Amino acid sequence: MAEQKLLVKREGDFHYPIYLKNDFQDLAGAIREEGLENRKICIVTDSHVAPLYHEAVKSALQEISSEIFSFVFEAGEKNKNLNTVQELYKTLIENEMDRKGLLVALGGGVVGDLTGFGASTYLRGIDFIQVPTTLLAQVDSSVGGKTGVDFLQYKNMVGAFHQPRLVYMNMSTLQSLPNREFTCGMGEILKTGLICDEEFFRFVCKNQPEISKLDLSMLSRMIRRCCEIKAGVVERDPKEQGERALLNLGHTVGHAVEKMKNFQLLHGQCVGVGLIAAAYLSMQRGLLTEEEYEEIRKGCHSYNLPLSVDSLNAGDVLAATKKDKKMEAGHIKFILMDGIGKSFIDKTVTDEELLQAIREILI
Ligand SMILES: NC(=O)c1ccc[n+]([C@@H]2O[C@H](COP(=O)([O-])OP(=O)(O)OC[C@H]3O[C@@H](n4cnc5c(N)ncnc54)[C@H](O)[C@@H]3O)[C@@H](O)[C@H]2O)c1
Ligand SMILES: O=C(O)C(=O)C[C@@H](O)[C@H](O)[C@H](O)COP(=O)(O)O
Numbered sequence: 060m061a062e063q064k065l066l067v068k069r070e071g072d073f074h075y076p077i078y079l080k081n082d083f084q085d086l087a088g089a090i091r092e093e094g095l096e097n098r099k100i101c102i103v104t105d106s107h108v109a110p111l112y113h114e115a116v117k118s119a120l121q122e123i124s125s126e127i128f129s130f131v132f133e134a135g136e137k138n139k140n141l142n143t144v145q146e147l148y149k150t151l152i153e154n155e156m157d158r159k160g161l162l163v164a165l166g167g168g169v170v171g172d173l174t175g176f177g178a179s180t181y182l183r184g185i186d187f188i189q190v191p192t193t194l195l196a197q198v199d200s201s202v203g204g205k206t207g208v209d210f211l212q213y214k215n216m217v218g219a220f221h222q223p224r225l226v227y228m229n230m231s232t233l234q235s236l237p238n239r240e241f242t243c244g245m246g247e248i249l250k251t252g253l254i255c256d257e258e259f260f261r262f263v264c265k266n267q268p269e270i271s272k273l274d275l276s277m278l279s280r281m282i283r284r285c286c287e288i289k290a291g292v293v294e295r296d297p298k299e300q301g302e303r304a305l306l307n308l309g310h311t312v313g314h315a316v317e318k319m320k321n322f323q324l325l326h327g328q329c330v331g332v333g334l335i336a337a338a339y340l341s342m343q344r345g346l347l348t349e350e351e352y353e354e355i356r357k358g359c360h361s362y363n364l365p366l367s368v369d370s371l372n373a374g375d376v377l378a379a380t381k382k383d384k385k386m387e388a389g390h391i392k393f394i395l396m397d398g399i400g401k402s403f404i405d406k407t408v409t410d411e412e413l414l415q416a417i418r419e420i421l422i
């Protein structure tokens with residue numbers, strides 16, 4: 060698998076690198092290159108990732124730091140909350156972490172979002188790096204600096220924009236990832252193609268057998284393209300004043316379903332059904348053909364993403380979409396598709412249209 064490095068603009072002339080690697084061997088060197096060596100380090104990870112990769116990462120980090128401690132919390136979206144952040148603060152204080160300290164987020168999107176938020180608020184902001192180990196985190200959550208936690212069942216309600224100092228992914232960690240989690244990453248990947256790259260969307264659909272078998276060259280091509288697209292959007296609009304909202308394609312209905320299902324359905328799976336709802340609404344408006352709509356459903360289905368969800372009431376899901384933080388002056392900022400690989404922000408979607416689209420994904 061080709062190993063590669065991309066650069067993302069942070070602010071002014073500052074950039075941070077994204078490393079696409081097959082092991083942890085160059086992690087210390089990557090940190091040194093950013094001038095982050097000889098700092099106290101806290102590795103933040105969860106209970107599933109710790110037994111798999113904590114030791115390897117710790118021993119790689121020992122090359123550039125003699126003071127390393129760890130914070131491990133129970134895996135799962137249900138722990139992406141302020142209680143866990145408080146436990147992290149306590150561990151940092153107990154270990155006398157100062158402003159020069161470095162947090163290392165080792166895990167999926169839950170670990171990355173929570174660690175980034177901890178880093179953005181502890182002592183008014185310290186540095187952190189992302190070491191993503193899920194497909195979803197490698198293609199989406201580790202890049203772009205959206206950090207945060209859920210609050211009272213509202214998704215990502217409390218958070219901050221805080222860019223990592225570097226992203227280092229060891230793509231071979233995907234070999235231990237459960238299938239359902241791999242599928243979640245595919246939800247965000249298909250989303251990325253649908254937003255702005257028709258050729259990429261078709262590449263991902265066409266090569267489903269190889270990608271699902273973790274063919275290394277296909278995987279690295281796919282991950283790289285996703286990171287490139289996300290990095291481009293984030294560079295142009297780091298704080299979601301405009302274009303970045305496109306990355307929310309499928310998330311209006313997706314986040315509502317995630318919340319209504321009490322987080323039993325995973326984020327990437329909810330994005331999958333959210334994509335179907337957004338595609339249906341786009342088709343109803345004459346922006347997508349029936350063939351394109353079917354192609355999107357087929358693409359999602361081929362990666363085992365759910366096409367529908369059970370035991371939910373359409374009115375309740377609609378009400379939940381209204382509580383999303385993307386509301387603006389009473390209007391939902393909805394992302395529609397204008398053909399495959401083209402998308403735009405629309406504030407005119409009516410309750411009736413949305414309800415119809417929600418009914419389309421409910422059993
Ligand atoms: N900040 C952003 O831009 C952004 C983007 C997309 C999603 N998100 C957030 O990311 C979260 C979802 O992330 P996720 O799908 O990575 O979930 P996750 O972090 O819960 O990880 C999924 C599961 O896989 C386990 N795991 C992680 N790496 C593993 C590995 N290599 N082998 C075996 N098991 C492993 C984890 O312990 C967990 O049980 C959601 O909270 C979502 O809101 C944030
Ligand atoms: O990076 C972004 O911007 C995204 O919207 C990426 C999404 O995949 C991700 O789920 C994000 O956390 C959603 O953002 P939110 O602001 O709607 O919580």
Ligand SMILES: [Zn+2]
Pocket residue numbers: 247310326330
């Ligand atoms: Zn998402």
